[in-house]
Amino acid sequence: MAKTKPFDDHLEEYEEWFKENEGYYKSELEAVRIAMGDPYGFVEVGVGSGLFASPLGIRMGVEPSHRMAELAKRRGIEVTEGTGEDLPLEDESVNGILMVTTICFLDDPERALGECYRVLKKGGKVVIGFVDRESPIGREYLKLKEESAFYRDAIFYSSREVMGMLERTGFKDISAIQTLFTERGPRDIHPVREGFGEGSFVVITGIKK
Ligand SMILES: C[S@@+](CC[C@H](N)C(=O)[O-])C[C@H]1O[C@@H](n2cnc3c(N)ncnc32)[C@H](O)[C@@H]1O
Numbered sequence: 001m002a003k004t005k006p007f008d009d010h011l012e013e014y015e016e017w018f019k020e021n022e023g024y025y026k027s028e029l030e031a032v033r034i035a036m037g038d039p040y041g042f043v044e045v046g047v048g049s050g051l052f053a054s055p056l057g058i059r060m061g062v063e064p065s066h067r068m069a070e071l072a073k074r075r076g077i078e079v080t081e082g083t084g085e086d087l088p089l090e091d092e093s094v095n096g097i098l099m100v101t102t103i104c105f106l107d108d109p110e111r112a113l114g115e116c117y118r119v120l121k122k123g124g125k126v127v128i129g130f131v132d133r134e135s136p137i138g139r140e141y142l143k144l145k146e147e148s149a150f151y152r153d154a155i156f157y158s159s160r161e162v163m164g165m166l167e168r169t170g171f172k173d174i175s176a177i178q179t180l181f182t183e184r185g186p187r188d189i190h191p192v193r194e195g196f197g198e199g200s201f202v203v204i205t206g207i208k209k
Contacts, residue, residue, distance in 0.1 A: 002083045003105045004065035006150045011049065011067050014150070018051055024180060027190035028129065028201050029055060031179040032100060034192055035127045035203040041095030042127075045084045045116070046102025050075035052129075058098060062087060084112030089119040096120070100129040103162065104154040113169040120208040126171060129203045134158045136182050137200035159196035162204050171206025178202045 007014060018025045032052060036042060039057040047053050047061025050072035061079045063069040069079040082088040084099070085108050097116045106112050116126045132138045133156035145151045157165075159176055166174050178199025179190045196202045 002064035002107065003153050004068075006153070007048065007065040008067045010149050011071065015049060015051070021186040023184070023188040023190065024186050024201075025051075027179045027188075027192070028052075028100070030189075031177055031192045031201060031203045032056060032098065032127065032129050035129070035177055035205050036096060036098060036125070039096070042098055043089065043094050043096070043119075044077075044098040044100070045087065045112070046099055046105065047072050047077060047079060048100075048102075050077045050079075052098070052100045053077050056098075062089075083107075084109075084115060087112075087115040087119050091118055092121045094119050094121065094124060096125045096127065098127045098129070101131065103128055103130050104151075104156050109157075110165055110168065113165055113171075117169050117171065117208055122208060124208050126166065126206050126208070127203060128162055128166075128205075129201065130157065130162065131200055132157075132159050132178075132196060132202045133161075135180075135198075135200035135202075137180060159202045159204065162202075166204065166206040169206075170208070172209045173207045174204065176202055176204045 042058045044053040044061045047063045048068045054075040061077045080088045176196040179192045180200040
């Protein structure tokens with residue numbers, strides 16, 4: 001069953017985190033913006049309250065939490081309630097799929113990536129933004145997992161694991177960029193660099209050839 005309870009119950013707390021950690025938020029947004037390129041025809045899966053989709057110019061989302069979906073709609077996103085594992089979208093119908101900090105909440109990430117592959121047009125792009133389990137923030141999240149209303153039920157992945165899942169699904173030209181480095185804080189803007197292994201927030205992309 002989709003892990004929506006923490007988001008239904010703690011929506012205000014979720015939104016507040018992004019205000020308190022504005023530098024992290026803006027840096028993550030910039031990394032995702034670079035990885036996506038043109039947002040035309042993108043759908044965000046696990047769109048939440050639209051905190052990423054709205055400023056990134058994404059018009060459509062899929063989201064299982066009713067409360068999150070309602071807020072995303074107020075932010076101008078057309079939201080269909082559903083899950084990544086059973087996307088309510090036609091075969092080969094979208095240019096791009098974005099997932100931001102959603103992969104760790106999926107019940108079956110490989111099945112969801114298979115669904116992304118199915119609904120993408122040829123040449124379409126999947127973009128996965130997440131906190132790398134093997135990064136400083138990832139390790140901190142793991143340590144505090146049991147105390148967090150949000151992360152108690154999450155399963156964190158490393159960049160290599162996410163790249164492996166994309167590869168097994170059939171995606172090609174897989175690449176990564178990273179941000180959120182230890183030398184800066186939550187209110188600072190962080191640079192975006194190639195690859196993974198240093199930054200805590202990684203964005204991995206793959207192409208359906
Ligand atoms: C950490 S939030 C991220 C929301 C949004 N992408 C953002 O970055 O603000 C994770 C989202 O994944 C959603 N979610 C949980 N299980 C899901 C599933 N199986 N399929 C799609 N989304 C799911 C939750 O309801 C929640 O909105």
